[in-house]
Amino acid sequence: MQAAQFQYDFFSEENAPKWRGLLVPSLNKVLNQVHPKLSSQEEALQYIEELILLLLSMLCQAQPRTVQDVAERVQKSFPHPIDKWAIADAQAAIEKRKRRNPLALPVDKIHPLLKEVLGYKIDHQVSVYIVAVLEYISADILKLAGNYVRNIRHYEISQQDISVAMCADKVLMDMFHQDEEDISGFPLMDEEPSASEEQAYYDLVKAFMAEVRQYLRDLNLIIKVFREPFVTNIMLFSHHNIFSRIVDIHEVTLKLLGLIEDTVEMTDEGSPHPLVGSCFEDLAEELAFDPYETYAQDILRPGFHDHFLSQLSKPGAAFYLQQLEEKSEDDEDKECLKQAITALLNLQSSMERICSKSLAKRRLSESACRFYSQQMKGKHLAIKKMNEIQRNIDGWEGKDIGQCCNEFIMEGTLTRVGAKHERHIFLFDGLMICCKSNHGQPRLPGASAAEYRLKEKFFMRKVQINDKDDKEGEYRHAFEIILKDGNSVVFAAKSAEEKSGWMAALISLQYRSTLERMLDTAMLQEDKEEQMRLPGAETYRFAEPDSEENVVFEENVQSKSGIPVIKAGTVLKLIERLTFHMYADPNFVRTFLTTYRSFCKPQELLDLLMERFEIPEPKPTEADQMAMENGDQPLSAELKRFRKEFVQPVQLRVLNVCRHWVEHHFYDFERDAQLLRRLEEFIGMVRGKAMRKWVESITKIIQRKKQAQANGPSHNITFESSPPPIEWHLSKPGQTDQFDLMTLHPIEIARQLTLLESDFYRAVQPSELVGSVWTKEDKELNSPNLLRMIRHTTNLTLWFEKCIVETENLEERVAVVSRIIEILQVFQELNNFNGVLEVVSAMNSSPVYRLDHTFEQIPSRQRKILEEAHELSEDHYKKYLAKLRSINPPCVPFFGIYLTNILKTEEGNPDFLKRHGKELINFSKRRKVAEITGEIQQYQNQPYCLRVENDIRKFFENLNPMEDMMEKEFADYLFNKSLEIEPRNARSLPRFHKKYSCPLKSPGVRPSSSRPGPMRHPTPLQNEPRKISYSRIPDSETESSAASAPNSPRTPLTPPPASTSVFRCNYFSFSLSHTHTHTHTHTHTHTGSSSVSSMVSFHRSTDDAPIPPPVPPRRRPDSAPAESSPSKMMSKHLDSPPAIPPRQPTGKAYSPRYSVTDRTSVSEPPDSPPTLPPREPVRTPDVFSSSPLLLQPPPQGRRSEQSHFFPPSPFPSLPPQMPSPLGPRKHLPSPPLPTSQTTIPKLPPKTYKREPAHPSVHRDGPPLLENANPS
Template sequence: MSNNLSAQWEKLLRPGILTLFYREYPLMELYDDACQRIQEFLYKILRFLLRQYPHRAELEQWLYINYPEAQYALNRSSRKRIFSIDQLQTLIHKEFGIHNEMDINYLATTLEHCTKDVLKLAHDYVNRLGKNEIIANDIDLVMNADTIFVEILRSDLNSTTNTSSSNYNIDTTMSYNELIRHFIITETQYKDDLELLIKFFRNPIRKFFHDDLQIIEIVFGCLDDIYELTTRFLSDLEDAKEMRDDITKNISLYEPFQNFIEGNEFECYIKYTQTILATDHIDQLKKMLNNEQIKQYLELKSDQIKETYRYLLPALLHIPIHHFQQYLIYLEKLALFPESESAQLTDVLSVLRQNSYHIKRPKLYMNLSIHAFSMPKLNDNKKNNWKNSIENWDIKESISLFDSYLKHIVIQNSSSTLITNVDRRAILFSTILCLCKNLSNDKWKFKEKIWLRKFNINDQIIIPDHEHVFEIKCDEKNYILAARSEQDKFQWLCLLMYIRNKSILQRELYNILINEDAQQVLLTPDPSRYKFCAPNLPTNILIDYQTNDKSSSSSSFIIRGATIEKLIEHLTHHQLLHPRFVKSFLMTYKSYCTPLELLNLLIERYNIPEPASAYLYTEQQLKKFRKEYIQPIKLRVLNVIRQWVDKYFNDLIESNDHVLEQLQTFLQSIPDTGGLYQFKTSILKLIDKQTIDYQDPSKKNQQQDLITDERDQIEDLDVFLVLKLDVSVEKRVRFTSRHLRTSNYDYHCEFLNKYKAHSSTTKPVLRILLY
């Protein structure tokens, strides 16, 4: 909602304000700008009440304290309201997702009494000045003079800042496309954070509570439900990206959101929030960490993982709650753009807002995403010109992570009998902790900076007559600091552990995922349905493995002979890749198959069936199959076709089997979506270009000469390799006409003539080199 309220809100609020004003003060004049200012203020009051007091009991208590006379108005059910209940209920349901009739009655009464209060204060103020009209400045003055109104305005400002895009690193100048891309990146990072919580923090200690898993559920909540929702949501986003008719079009967010909203699946966030923000949650976490087996397990860990569990984990558990607020921010910003789906996103936003009123925003922790590109910021942090406010300031960073006060404790002698402490303003950045001395009320002097590169935290240090003490151990010097309270100390240690272990946790999760991926077998289609998955047997392929290849640090192999199907399989293999082999194959394929046979085989290779009984496999297995098997093969098939069209177009256009037409039909059948679209478009454009060049006699002859030269230059063929091995020519394998004949007579004779003088003591063996 912008500063200028929508016509629907104005239609609801304006008549009520004017009716109430002229009924109470008929001799006064209320200007339009003043009426507009009151409308905006009433909307802020409504937003304030719905955010702070989402339940009837809380709202009733607030109303009783601030407007006791409102109870009498509520008891008179027959009394006519200034603001229409039906219109208010419709707008609140559309804007905020609230549709409880009793809450609407309380809200309507609250708005009426606030309006009366503002008009009375404005009337009294203007009357003292001897004027008979009220303008916008008068409304601003009286609202800033009333303690209740100031509290509401300040709370609304803090709430806006708390959920602002700057707090979540969202650039307000982004375009619609940039916001969509940023949203998908943020969602991917969020999934990584959830995997970190589940696979690094929860799963390793879960095994110690086989008999009592309830404490795990109390501490970690329904993380599995949220992770499953996020994984499916990301999958739907990827599908939406693939299913675009035009890659230049925006990705639709409405359908992915709508799929889950219809099933009320975002309600898992409400359940999770109730668990994490429960009053006894921290106590349950401490109880879990005090388990003797957990203590022993964590003490064996390096990189202060024990302290990470104690101080950083509680903040990381708030990431899902913060992320749900990010959904609202993104949708609010996207709904403001004049795009076709903006109205639909507004409907999604109203439904999510209904859930958000049951999700209280964490006050103690900021959004400490481990996988975010940038460091988090406090709610009230802005770029500060530190040089103007602090003397001797020499730090280039401008946005702080935390700004608070600490006592710097200095032990003067080794016996710890002489201890001094000084108050310092402590400003925490991503790599530096700065300590400043107070000169006067608003003047500070820079005293010392602590580099936070390689440091450890000691939270068990005890200093006589000092509480809430902790120690930062750096390479050069140790610093003993004391916080103002236990909660302040907890927050300091949380942020310090975040800075210290952010990259370590990223690396730990990466290793976990790599190990899981290595243990997961890649699915393949059934060989009875897909002949390119047949196992390697002596009847279809003969391979020589070269483990002592001096030209390569890894083992290689040579195909001595293979069926055409096996040759196509290795030509477009999902893992093995050798660019020279494609060129060599295309130069020689006409010795053992026709262009039409090759095209049909490539099309068969491209059309990969799903594994049999796909419902028996997990979503992760199927996703890996599509990403690591189907996608690479399809791309490499299209790559072979592109090189075929580019280098040997005559083979296609001069074929009597109408190969070119069949190729174009196949390419047109590829959907205009996903990453294959660009490959398909590129090949079709290349066909058009080659067709035009073929019709030009000069270019046609030139192209034919190039092909003839390439196929005549046997000494440059990469597909053949003459190895000096003590192997007789008689041991070479010859295949039938349906196989690739590795000892083609013409090529073999050419080789013998060229290398006879060079290899007088050994006999050459003709082979096909893949690796």
């Protein structure tokens, strides 16, 4: 079994899902530790995760069982010196006293997985040790990549950045590419300009500044890494004699760079370029460059080398270096100090280039490289040089030099000790090539004209350099190259000077990454010790220190970028973190600008941003003032750091917030012209070259928004395919007076409604939702687009109801209902969930739902479509949400879910949190609301590839089903019309004349352009899984066991590709009052309970049903409502009046109207309930409901604050409601219709008859809104 464990593949199909993404969140935390100001792309972290898993695989191959086993594996596998660093970190992690901060990587998740990898269980401490090693390596990779990203002035790490940075690091390349012979170099820049081309003045200044910064880093390396050990023990070393005036050179370099930066920053925008000549002139007059002369003389004097060696050869010095190796906190010192003598010779080589005499003695190619060498004048020039060398070498094999190297260092002749053959050496940053000269050898015809013949080559990342002491006899001016396999090659130079040059180049190549890490550590420690001075809180309100009284962070929660997440805070602290100087948080900016209006007005936000931008300089202390009186400038360095690390980042982030504000929330400025004018004035006063690009960007956005506001929105959208042609049925183009439900093509009705509703949906802004402003007094101003969508939906739903109940003839009414269901089918194809809701809501309204005779004649397959539509809303919309996430946009989601979730979040969380007696803005609440609005916005980007037919669009835009009627009057009209066409307890229906003179036959739901064949619409819906029928999955035992109702065919008459996936939507409660027209919309409500549809079915067909036993004729009370509760019919208290008839079905399981078991004889009818007054429909109150979506059961008793269906009824009034989607209809036993009337054909007996129950909402039914308190 253990043998099999060696074959464990972390990236196989079986194992990859267990590990994929496991480390990514933790790697974000590691990045925040090493580079708090940087962020990373998801792909970059996934790439590092793959590298870490490769290391874990390598560690597990040794089958470790103890910590010591892991440590031995690290020592054997990891290159030197990173193995010692990793072991030290891992040892500190398992020592409890040193584990002040837990590991970022998830030890608890990795530990159980290691049992599967190894095949046996290991101790938790061993897992901690392994994870600590992996975390150290991940931190090292991220630190290296972050340094590279900062050098190229970027703020986000990509996968390519990591690859490029690792290629330049010998240690990491050696670790992850031990078995590869050569690694590709950096990608070439095709458009790089030639070095010979002339550069503009400003370009030369920028290039010079970059060179000075790199030079300053080299000086920091010398001072903080090499010089520091000598300074700490002045009794043994005379560091002045060794390093001369290097500190003075560092100071003058820093001063020169500061002067040039100030000049560039303060240059007027109208000037073509900065004038930096004065910077050099001022320093030259001060004789500030004199230390260079002294330094060169000291370093190049004849006795310097001997003096330096004598300093290091002192017995005390040797003991001191040994102590440094043993006690230094940084393990890299131990190895670096061994090579300190040789490495410092590189400084001598650098200074020799300053002196003209020294430059004349050497060729350019012989000069030693700098530790952080810049690329040659252009990458293409370096490649050209390497290609020339390769063409001059006979017998070259493998990849080109340019593919595994980036830079040519030097060349020269060395003697290989032992064989005593001379070899010509070419040294690159990745290769050392040994060649034999072809001079003097006879040339055969056709032989190569190459000057050298390849003998051997060494990869620099696979060798170690060892200095050979000249006192060892045969080794004179020699050094040793040790290979990975333990073999070695010794080369000797002709003189000590040549050896010094070679050693300086080789050592700098080998330890370049190590020295860079040491310098970063030293610089970081120095920054921590020297805290940046900030202005006081009395002069700058945003400088107030963090405390629990002004800001609270989420515990154990960090964003993907590792940035702490704010839970609550004052407005000042929120603005401070919005424009924080240490890092940028795009998610926080997006959330803040979406939700800030709930606690701050736009004018106040602009005031705070302007105040944040104007940053005063810190006041000098008394000691600083005394120094200034003496002519010193103690604050110059601190002020420079303050401006660079605090002022500039804060100001840039203020401008960034302004840019996001005008880009994504310009409606704030459209509503307030003064706000826009103040912002433009503020932007116009911003100065500085660093800010100029931001100012230009903001100005362009404002101009673009103004132009769009003046010209209207642009709809120039290009699709991959052309939209389908307009479908026409009986009415033709231009015949607007004939447009109606039955004359227009159902496909085109659905298309035009989808386009219209998509425009409404895409126009809704996040600010219309935050704070539930659509329920407040200023809703018309704050939520215009949302209210427009709600009004359209209400009008369309009522229009569907009106079309049905005004069609008096039964045959025509059946055709109308079937036509509406066909429109629902096309809505499904177009992913218009809002349209599906409108249809289902209309079908389930009280005037329509009671039309039993009509629904009996609807084909069973169409009834099944309505049933499946309802199922999507069950179990808190589980199937609907799954469907929404599985489809591809474009789509029109159901807004009611979002409104409900927002309202629950707003009402269930306080606006402020109290901390130490002070109220802090609850920003976590705003973040939850922003997440909901973000989900809304993700479906607002993709438009439909459909043509707009203006006449049809105007027809639906101008729908006014209520006309001049009041809402109560219209509700009465619909219900009375429903009673007229299908009276209560009617055994046969009255005859009515036909309304339509046109044919009733439907054109179907297949586009005419694609017949014959399945229905196709030009939207990205073809990728969705259309074969899934959610209705086939029982959601409860009740549904799966309710087999009494026969199953009807599930295929529609004209099956679309997704005919089995029917959506059911529920709608939001609202009551819109119009000041002049007094038109009131109804409220659609529904419950998300899964028990609704499981007990109710739309099946009315008796074709396949077993014939029930004879039942007696039904008897109903003369004035009893047809929708009275069956439970009340079966109740002992038959004298009590039934509940008020509703507009929507009940949420409870349906019971049979008549119970056979309660009767004394099957031939006897039940007792009649008492006579009740005539029914009077209710009118919703003239107020706007505070609830966006009251999830209620299907038809229950209604109550109204203003009127009742039955005025004398003692029942309490119900809240305003609107037609809501109903559960599937389920047939209940009913007696056969009498045959006495011969004018109407006999209808088949109803096997099942649905009847809604009418319990009181708060007595027997659930609350209208989840978690809502009954009132």
